[in-house]
Amino acid sequence: MRFGVPRSPSPSPVRRQAPRKRSGFGVPRNRSESDDSDSESVASSSSASSVDSFAYESESQVPVPIKQKRQTPPQTAEEQYFREDTIASIRLRVKYRDAYEDWENQTRKDAFVTARQEQTASTAQRRRTQLQMQDNEDARLAAMHTRQMEEVEALLANFKMKQAQTEFSLKDKWDQRSKAVWSSVHGVIAAAEAKVLKKLEAEEAARKAEEEARQRLLQAKKAREDAARKAEEEKRQAEALKAQQEALKAQHEAEALRLRQEREAQEKAQEEERKKVGLATALEDWQRARDSLMKVKITAMRPVKADREKKAAFNVIRRQIVAKVGQLNSDSQRTNGIAGEIVAALQTTPPLPDDAYYALLSSMAKAIICQAEVEVTAEKRTAIPLAQLAVALLCKLQSFDQIFWAKLVQRTGGWAIPLVLPAQDIDGSDLNQDQAKRRKVMGYVSAEETNAEYTQRVAGIMRVYFHIIMSPHPQRLSTVFGAQMYWQYFARTLKEQQLLLSSVAAEILYVALDVGGAQARHIWGAQWVKMLGLLYAGTTEGFRGSKNHLVGGTQPEGIAARVRVQLEIERILAAPPT
Numbered sequence: 001m002r003f004g005v006p007r008s009p010s011p012s013p014v015r016r017q018a019p020r021k022r023s024g025f026g027v028p029r030n031r032s033e034s035d036d037s038d039s040e041s042v043a044s045s046s047s048a049s050s051v052d053s054f055a056y057e058s059e060s061q062v063p064v065p066i067k068q069k070r071q072t073p074p075q076t077a078e079e080q081y082f083r084e085d086t087i088a089s090i091r092l093r094v095k096y097r098d099a100y101e102d103w104e105n106q107t108r109k110d111a112f113v114t115a116r117q118e119q120t121a122s123t124a125q126r127r128r129t130q131l132q133m134q135d136n137e138d139a140r141l142a143a144m145h146t147r148q149m150e151e152v153e154a155l156l157a158n159f160k161m162k163q164a165q166t167e168f169s170l171k172d173k174w175d176q177r178s179k180a181v182w183s184s185v186h187g188v189i190a191a192a193e194a195k196v197l198k199k200l201e202a203e204e205a206a207r208k209a210e211e212e213a214r215q216r217l218l219q220a221k222k223a224r225e226d227a228a229r230k231a232e233e234e235k236r237q238a239e240a241l242k243a244q245q246e247a248l249k250a251q252h253e254a255e256a257l258r259l260r261q262e263r264e265a266q267e268k269a270q271e272e273e274r275k276k277v278g279l280a281t282a283l284e285d286w287q288r289a290r291d292s293l294m295k296v297k298i299t300a301m302r303p304v305k306a307d308r309e310k311k312a313a314f315n316v317i318r319r320q321i322v323a324k325v326g327q328l329n330s331d332s333q334r335t336n337g338i339a340g341e342i343v344a345a346l347q348t349t350p351p352l353p354d355d356a357y358y359a360l361l362s363s364m365a366k367a368i369i370c371q372a373e374v375e376v377t378a379e380k381r382t383a384i385p386l387a388q389l390a391v392a393l394l395c396k397l398q399s400f401d402q403i404f405w406a407k408l409v410q411r412t413g414g415w416a417i418p419l420v421l422p423a424q425d426i427d428g429s430d431l432n433q434d435q436a437k438r439r440k441v442m443g444y445v446s447a448e449e450t451n452a453e454y455t456q457r458v459a460g461i462m463r464v465y466f467h468i469i470m471s472p473h474p475q476r477l478s479t480v481f482g483a484q485m486y487w488q489y490f491a492r493t494l495k496e497q498q499l500l501l502s503s504v505a506a507e508i509l510y511v512a513l514d515v516g517g518a519q520a521r522h523i524w525g526a527q528w529v530k531m532l533g534l535l536y537a538g539t540t541e542g543f544r545g546s547k548n549h550l551v552g553g554t555q556p557e558g559i560a561a562r563v564r565v566q567l568e569i570e571r572i573l574a575a576p577p578t
Contacts, residue, residue: 310353506565539565
């Protein structure tokens with residue numbers, strides 16, 4: 001494709017701005033000018049060859065003039081001047097560079113470049129259009145091919161399905177026919193076999209009947225012989241066994257009599273020894289605590305709550321006591337001052353009635369124990385001022401030891417003694433039949449209390465109790481609050497393996513060792529070390545040499561408490577003896 005640019009009809013701007021000037025070599029206007037120049041015509045003609053050289057770049061390019069013969073007739077000076085002027089004008093015209101022609105040439109070049117760019121763009125666009133059309137056509141052909149393939153596959157699938165149905169129908173007919181044929185064959189064979197089998201069974205029955213009759217005769221004969229021999233053997237064995245049993249019975253009776261006498265003597269000696277030192281059994285301690293608790297409820301709390309005036313006075317003093325207990329801190333002087341204020345509130349003039357006094361002692365014991373449940377569980381050092389307050393009140397208030405012990409056993413169950421709860425309460429009720437009452441007697445405060453919460457609460461109370469029995473007393477207290485109860489607690493616990501398998505026992509043993517383990521070593525020396533060795537073996541090897549009888553059992557709380565017991569025993573034994 002060829003592109004052309006039309007020539008601009010407008011004249012060149014260069015020509016409009018710079019019009020061509022008139023040559024200086026034109027014909028003179030008048031004759032006088034030509035006359036004046038006649039004198040110079042010879043010189044001009046002689047130098048014509050040199051004037052012509054201005055149109056060339058160098059003198060070497062100037063052609064050598066050819067000398068011609070002088071033509072006739074000779075020209076006049078005016079004609080010669082006109083000719084030379086014309087030649088000079090032509091030469092100037094040849095060397096002149098026209099701006100319009102340059103602009104026209106440049107415009108033609110720019111138009112050619114633009115035409116080439118447009119041609120390239122149109123060619124690329126046409127190529128892209130062709131490729132897009134080709135892609136669309138390929139996609140259409142591919143879709144058509146896919147659709148045709150799907151139609152062919154559908155036809156083939158339909159044909160295969162019909163073929164399979166036909167094959168299944170033919171096979172079913174063949175199977176039915178084959179089954180009918182074989183059924184007929186099997187029926188004939190079964191009938192023949194039945195006849196033969198019936199005949200064989202008849203022969204076998206006759207043979208078995210004959211054999212059974214013969215065997216019965218032999219067995220009857222053998223049975224009579226065995227019976228006679230067995231009767232004789234049994235008679236002989238019975239006589240020997242009777243003699244042996246009589247001898248063994250006499251031996252057992254003698255051994256039982258000896259053991260009973262030894263046990264009675266031992267129990268009598270232990271009873272006398274306990275009476276001498278003022279000790280009691282674990283069951284007796286529990287029964288005494290339960291009896292004191294029942295008496296306080298029946299003879300003190302109920303009458304006070306039933307009488308309006310006594311109840312009002314009781315509530316006033318009770319609130320004062322509870323507030324004083326809540327004001328305890330680590331200052332021992334402050335603790336003694338609070339104890340004095342509580343004693344002053346109880347020892348009034350005139351004295352309080354007995355039922356109101358015992359009811360207030362019960363409420364005060366409950367306040368101290370509840371304070372231990374709340375504060376000691378969070379911070380174990382708060383058990384020290386509570387123990388100091390309890391010791392001061394035990395020394396100054398009459399009958400407070402019995403009531404405080406009863407409330408302690410009530411809130412901890414049997415762990416304050418310790419013992420496994422018996423099957424019957426002191427009132428004769430069966431604790432195994434009434435699980436709700438048994439749970440209450442064990443010290444659970446509610447039906448929703450978990451074993452972990454129960455363990456932490458009982459451990460807080462027992463920490464205060466161990467501080468009470470291991471701290472110095474200004475005067476002799478009741479037996480259950482003496483230092484000997486610390487040793488007795490470990491002895492009773494190690495004796496009851498059922499208690500040791502509980503996670504509560506492991507936690508309480510750790511609390512006891514943390515409070516007074518080192519002090520107990522100072523008091524009992526080597527005997528206490530033996531006690532710790534026995535307990536340490538129970539935490540590592542288990543009782544009876546079995547890992548299933550480790551202290552604390554298999555619960556997570558028991559395992560953690562058992563590890564703490566081990567570490568505490570190691571700490572006590574590693575410390576230098578004092």
